[in-house]
Amino acid sequence: MVRPTMEDVALRAGVSRALVSLVMRNSPKVSDARRAAVLKAAEELGYSPHAMARSLASRTSTVLGVMVSDLHNAFFAEVVDGIDEVAREQGFDIIINTGGRSPARERRALESLQSFRPAGLILLSPVVPATAISKAAEQLPIVLVARSSRVSTVDTVNDDGEQGARLAIDHLVSLGHRRIAHLDGGEGTQAGPRRRGYVAAMEAHGLTPQVVSSEYTDTAGARAIRSLIESGTLPTAILSCNDFNAVGAISALEDAGLRVPADVSVVGYDNTSLAALRHVSLTTIDQPRAEFGRLAALALLQRVRDGRTEPVRHLLNPSLVVRNTTAPPGGLR
Amino acid sequence: MVRPTMEDVALRAGVSRALVSLVMRNSPKVSDARRAAVLKAAEELGYSPHAMARSLASRTSTVLGVMVSDLHNAFFAEVVDGIDEVAREQGFDIIINTGGRSPARERRALESLQSFRPAGLILLSPVVPATAISKAAEQLPIVLVARSSRVSTVDTVNDDGEQGARLAIDHLVSLGHRRIAHLDGGEGTQAGPRRRGYVAAMEAHGLTPQVVSSEYTDTAGARAIRSLIESGTLPTAILSCNDFNAVGAISALEDAGLRVPADVSVVGYDNTSLAALRHVSLTTIDQPRAEFGRLAALALLQRVRDGRTEPVRHLLNPSLVVRNTTAPPGGLR
DNA sequence: TCTATTGGTTGGAGCGCTCTAATGCTGTAG
DNA sequence: CTACAGCATTAGAGCGCTCCAACCAATAGA
Numbered sequence: 116m117v118r119p120t121m122e123d124v125a126l127r128a129g130v131s132r133a134l135v136s137l138v139m140r141n142s143p144k145v146s147d148a149r150r151a152a153v154l155k156a157a158e159e160l161g162y163s164p165h166a167m168a169r170s171l172a173s174r175t176s177t178v179l180g181v182m183v184s185d186l187h188n189a190f191f192a193e194v195v196d197g198i199d200e201v202a203r204e205q206g207f208d209i210i211i212n213t214g215g216r217s218p219a220r221e222r223r224a225l226e227s228l229q230s231f232r233p234a235g236l237i238l239l240s241p242v243v244p245a246t247a248i249s250k251a252a253e254q255l256p257i258v259l260v261a262r263s264s265r266v267s268t269v270d271t272v273n274d275d276g277e278q279g280a281r282l283a284i285d286h287l288v289s290l291g292h293r294r295i296a297h298l299d300g301g302e303g304t305q306a307g308p309r310r311r312g313y314v315a316a317m318e319a320h321g322l323t324p325q326v327v328s329s330e331y332t333d334t335a336g337a338r339a340i341r342s343l344i345e346s347g348t349l350p351t352a353i354l355s356c357n358d359f360n361a362v363g364a365i366s367a368l369e370d371a372g373l374r375v376p377a378d379v380s381v382v383g384y385d386n387t388s389l390a391a392l393r394h395v396s397l398t399t400i401d402q403p404r405a406e407f408g409r410l411a412a413l414a415l416l417q418r419v420r421d422g423r424t425e426p427v428r429h430l431l432n433p434s435l436v437v438r439n440t441t442a443p444p445g446g447l448r
Numbered sequence: 449m450v451r452p453t454m455e456d457v458a459l460r461a462g463v464s465r466a467l468v469s470l471v472m473r474n475s476p477k478v479s480d481a482r483r484a485a486v487l488k489a490a491e492e493l494g495y496s497p498h499a500m501a502r503s504l505a506s507r508t509s510t511v512l513g514v515m516v517s518d519l520h521n522a523f524f525a526e527v528v529d530g531i532d533e534v535a536r537e538q539g540f541d542i543i544i545n546t547g548g549r550s551p552a553r554e555r556r557a558l559e560s561l562q563s564f565r566p567a568g569l570i571l572l573s574p575v576v577p578a579t580a581i582s583k584a585a586e587q588l589p590i591v592l593v594a595r596s597s598r599v600s601t602v603d604t605v606n607d608d609g610e611q612g613a614r615l616a617i618d619h620l621v622s623l624g625h626r627r628i629a630h631l632d633g634g635e636g637t638q639a640g641p642r643r644r645g646y647v648a649a650m651e652a653h654g655l656t657p658q659v660v661s662s663e664y665t666d667t668a669g670a671r672a673i674r675s676l677i678e679s680g681t682l683p684t685a686i687l688s689c690n691d692f693n694a695v696g697a698i699s700a701l702e703d704a705g706l707r708v709p710a711d712v713s714v715v716g717y718d719n720t721s722l723a724a725l726r727h728v729s730l731t732t733i734d735q736p737r738a739e740f741g742r743l744a745a746l747a748l749l750q751r752v753r754d755g756r757t758e759p760v761r762h763l764l765n766p767s768l769v770v771r772n773t774t775a776p777p778g779g780l781r
Numbered sequence: 782t783c784t785a786t787t788g789g790t791t792g793g794a795g796c797g798c799t800c801t802a803a804t805g806c807t808g809t810a811g
Numbered sequence: 812c813t814a815c816a817g818c819a820t821t822a823g824a825g826c827g828c829t830c831c832a833a834c835c836a837a838t839a840g841a
């Protein structure tokens with residue numbers, strides 16, 4: 116249960132520790148004979164370099180820290196995939212920590228990640244206050260995904276929520292809908308842009324916006340629908356703030372004896388795996404999640420290796436995914 | 449962008465580096481005056497200890513490595529929650545890496561985690577060959593979750609899949625069902641125990657098992673149902689290998705004009721968040737996921753701190769969660 | 782023949798920390 | 812007044828590695 120060190124390998128191969136170091140770092144200035152001997156000794160001993168000692172000595176790091184605010188959300192998994200892809204091909208490793216959507220726990224995760232002195236940090240939809248982020252940004256490069264920031268030392272990658280909402284409204288209007296309500300995400304991340312995009316798109320079509328206060332959960336979506344039905348203001352189409360909300364809305368509509376999409380059309384947002392289930396088959400707005408991750412990793416590496424200092428702001432285009440919850444209006448009146 | 453060191457703090461507080469070290473480790477043998485001075489200096493400089501240098505010097509680690517085979521699966525998120533909870537209260541940090549369900553990538557993740565020389569490793573449903581695991585186990589303590597192993601240096605935490613299947617069958621039989629098919633998970637993890645439990649439970653009730661080959665996806669579940677309908681062997685109840693499969697089964701049943709649960713009852717397995725959605729409201733088998741994580745972390749810490757060497761095998765009891773996809777038979781003859 | 786040059790190799794310092802042993806400093810007993 | 816605890820504090824070595832300067836052939840140039 117004790118790991119061999121570089122010294123052990125050097126001894127066994129009959130060379131100096133420095134030479135082993137060169138071999139481990141693939142230096143070209145090592146003779147083939149010695150290289151082979153070192154690799155053989157390393158293999159026999161089951162040696163692999165000690166990343167921490169290495170980064171301590173070299174005062175550099177090949178590690179990118181990733182803070183995932185909510186591991187339960189598959190959205191982030193795809194972003195991590197994108198980060199991982201880029202990091203790996205550039206010779207970097209990633210370590211992940213999670214904040215569990217709690218500022219306190221997230222702060223702890225941030226500290227834990229920083230204690231490894233990574234080359235940089237990618238924060239996926241963090242909930243800690245902006246001051247905590249800008250403070251961390253004094254010590255190392257930081258990229259924010261799905262959260263905007265005006266701090267000039269911080270890069271950001273976001274989707275264009277306004278455009279996403281516009282895509283949804285354009286789709287519904289082109290189907291013939293004129294009364295379209297938005298179930299709003301309240302304080303949630305990105306709820307603002309989506310709401311603004313909805314209002315702007317409605318007005319652009321000469322229609323009256325109808326914003327219903329709701330949240331990013333299926334029960335909230337259902338509740339919003341019930342209140343619309345009770346008040347007799349149910350429109351012919353719904354744009355939900357996200358997919359969970361949309362699924363809740365659908366189930367409340369069905370409970371009320373209405374058919375989706377014959378009576379009411381519903382559009383979600385995020386294109387989660389839930390939306391793709393055939394049982395749900397939700398028309399929704401897709402965000403290029405893996406691309407988020409790739410761009411975030413690239414932005415970080417630009418700061419780390421190329422010494423870029425001006426902030427980068429990526430705003431990616433979402434796209435519409437049409438499935439089976441939207442159709443021309445008709446059933447209702 | 450340069451982090452202060454212990455030396456800097458010592459200088460500013462007018463004490464030695466060793467004293468700062470003692471303060472940082474909450475040693476009781478420091479006078480209150482000095483402690484306050486050190487903490488003040490550290491605060492002013494924005495100092496926090498360098499975890500790698502610390503673990504290098506102390507030859508110990510307060511880090512637990514966690515390999516998550518699939519970040520997309522929320523199942524693991526809850527296990528991580530459990531690990532995190534125990535680790536934190538015992539003063540350990542966790543770092544996560546992901547294998548993306550690919551043996552090659554997983555092996556890389558394993559190496560990356562090991563290069564940080566963590567105190568131990570928890571592998572969540574790994575797909576690497578057993579030899580890779582036992583080789584790693586020579587270097588540090590390892591706990592396997594949702595994967596069994598006979599390696600004596602490795603601890604395991606699993607759910608009792610046979611018992612879970614039995615719970616489901618007992619429930620369906622008590623509702624009056626006698627023709628119950630199992631949509632099998634094939635090669636998937638834990639598919640074996642679930643299938644065996646199904647067969648055993650059916651036979652215990654004097655019923656004839658009907659195992660239908662399927663997979664852990666919703667499309668596979670739908671396909672299996674269509675084949676049952678075509679062959680005219682559709683039973684009155686279905687036990688799916690997992691929740692996704694069950695949701696696919698339900699949608700295929702509804703497509704065929706059958707009502708769930710009036711005509712056919714369906715039980716899933718895993719109690720994912722999907723099952724809890726009101727639109728789905730699936731009767732399913734719950735695994736104590738957070739408990740998996742807690743037990744895994746405890747097992748690891750026992751090896752790390754208490755020097756335990758005999759392997760531990762946890763087999764946890766699943767439980768039945770009744771929702772709205774099961775009812776007495778009736779609709780169908 | 783002597784000096785450069787080159788490519789391979791090595792010793793030693795040092796990264797930021799912990800740990801051990803030694804130090805200085807009270808205060809109390811002999 | 813010395814002796815000796817007992818406590819707070821510190822110097823210094825060392826963790827596993829990288830990096831630099833030095834070194835050592837062996838070859839090339841003068």
